[in-house]
Amino acid sequence: MYLHGTSRVNKQGHLEIGGIDTIELTKKYGTPLYVYDVALIRERAKNFRDTFAKLGIKAQVAYASKAFSTVAMIQLVEEEGLSLDVVSGGELYTALQAGFPVERIHFHGNNKSYEELEMAIKHQVGCIVVDNFYELTLLDEISNKHQVQTPILLRVTPGIEAHTHDYILTGQEDSKFGFGLENGQADTAVETVLSLSGVSLLGIHCHIGSQIFETTGFVLAAKKMFGKLKDWKQAHNYIPEVLNLGGGFGIRYTKEDDPIPVAQYVEEIIREVKIHAAELNIDVPEIWIEPGRSMVGDAGTTLYSVGSRKEVPNIRNYVAIDGGMNDNIRPALYQAKYEAVLANRVYDEVEETVSIAGKCCESGDMLIWDLPLPKANSADVLAVFCTGAYGYSMANNYNRIPRPPVIFVENSEEQLVVKRESYEDIVRLDVPLKANVKK
Numbered sequence: 001m002y003l004h005g006t007s008r009v010n011k012q013g014h015l016e017i018g019g020i021d022t023i024e025l026t027k028k029y030g031t032p033l034y035v036y037d038v039a040l041i042r043e044r045a046k047n048f049r050d051t052f053a054k055l056g057i058k059a060q061v062a063y064a065s066k067a068f069s070t071v072a073m074i075q076l077v078e079e080e081g082l083s084l085d086v087v088s089g090g091e092l093y094t095a096l097q098a099g100f101p102v103e104r105i106h107f108h109g110n111n112k113s114y115e116e117l118e119m120a121i122k123h124q125v126g127c128i129v130v131d132n133f134y135e136l137t138l139l140d141e142i143s144n145k146h147q148v149q150t151p152i153l154l155r156v157t158p159g160i161e162a163h164t165h166d167y168i169l170t171g172q173e174d175s176k177f178g179f180g181l182e183n184g185q186a187d188t189a190v191e192t193v194l195s196l197s198g199v200s201l202l203g204i205h206c207h208i209g210s211q212i213f214e215t216t217g218f219v220l221a222a223k224k225m226f227g228k229l230k231d232w233k234q235a236h237n238y239i240p241e242v243l244n245l246g247g248g249f250g251i252r253y254t255k256e257d258d259p260i261p262v263a264q265y266v267e268e269i270i271r272e273v274k275i276h277a278a279e280l281n282i283d284v285p286e287i288w289i290e291p292g293r294s295m296v297g298d299a300g301t302t303l304y305s306v307g308s309r310k311e312v313p314n315i316r317n318y319v320a321i322d323g324g325m326n327d328n329i330r331p332a333l334y335q336a337k338y339e340a341v342l343a344n345r346v347y348d349e350v351e352e353t354v355s356i357a358g359k360c361c362e363s364g365d366m367l368i369w370d371l372p373l374p375k376a377n378s379a380d381v382l383a384v385f386c387t388g389a390y391g392y393s394m395a396n397n398y399n400r401i402p403r404p405p406v407i408f409v410e411n412s413e414e415q416l417v418v419k420r421e422s423y424e425d426i427v428r429l430d431v432p433l434k435a436n437v438k439k
């Protein structure tokens, strides 16, 4: 068993996070329950900050809020002095509600609407990461309407296939994101931007994928981007202020994962950038990165109550919990793997291998296959580790199941930061049929 951050096992054999007994939390708040180790999030943020500070590089670490966005989380990001990446009006709204400094917000998305772009411009967000020609036209129009010049980055796809699950790859040429670097789209985009009055080109951005365990892809991406920057310097005398290399740093979900330290990614990227900046005879651009998963992934643990069992003789034993693909869709979507323990008797001996089923009406709603556990019964609480990224943020109400609450724990104190959804919440937006509809 691998315990992340402040997770411990206390004298009663219960899992404890941030100095709080998780079983006490389940008694108070019920299950399923997302619990976040705030000290671990702060540690991750500090690690990113310190890494750049040590290298003496001007940088912005923008937390990719798609990984986990709530008002409290965004406030925590603010406290830690990071910047913020948002990808929709909703994420932007959450950031504004949290009082996040607008100049440190970067707005992403491959199909931002007119309204979303106007919202971003009205609030004067720090930068818009432009994904395509349609957006560029809209943005120029809206900026001119508001008589502003909007700072932008162009998102480019460098044609790199990072080693990760196909659905979370983003930098390959055949992708819905960004301007192709190799097919001439990025060149046309730069020419277009430089001719527009409503936007100013801060630099370029790329994101090669997620849950990546090697530096090669990042280094290659930087190299390819500089190849183009050389052309643009020659053609337009264009010199970037910012180079954004996206997120994607891998974390340990199970013992099969072996992440490298953040400092190693950053150092190798910077080394490459410095070489190319010197070749081009330009200052090293400000480096921006966008970690999501590596900021919050291992800080989150989900607690579930064990319920029914089904034994299929000679094949498999299923143990069902009171959540599943509603609160964590990643196993169903990406065959993602997780580790888990019985939080109320962590040290009990392993007695069987079971598969953990969710409660949705869907055969694919399986959380963990072949998990060694003590014989679990309905008095038990299952703690699934490393659910902090893309768990709550991708949660859904399939089968009209309410989404769980979120608790922050730190220094033996707990705080409810998202309430449990109720059945009233579930029908809140429903409009009953008109009484006379059949007439």
Ligand SMILES: Cc1ncc(COP(=O)(O)O)c(C=O)c1O
Residues within 6 Å of the ligand: 064, 067, 085, 108, 170, 207, 209, 210, 211, 246, 247, 248, 249, 290, 291, 292, 293, 294, 389
């Ligand atoms: C543009 C962009 N930036 C940052 C991220 C965050 O990635 P991760 O959570 O893997 O760090 C993503 C998601 O993959 C992304 O698409």
Ligand SMILES: N[C@@H](CCCC[NH3+])C(=O)O
Residues within 6 Å of the ligand: 168, 170, 210, 211, 330, 334, 389, 390
């Ligand atoms: N949601 C994905 C990764 C994010 C992809 C965003 N570009 C996951 O859970 O792994």
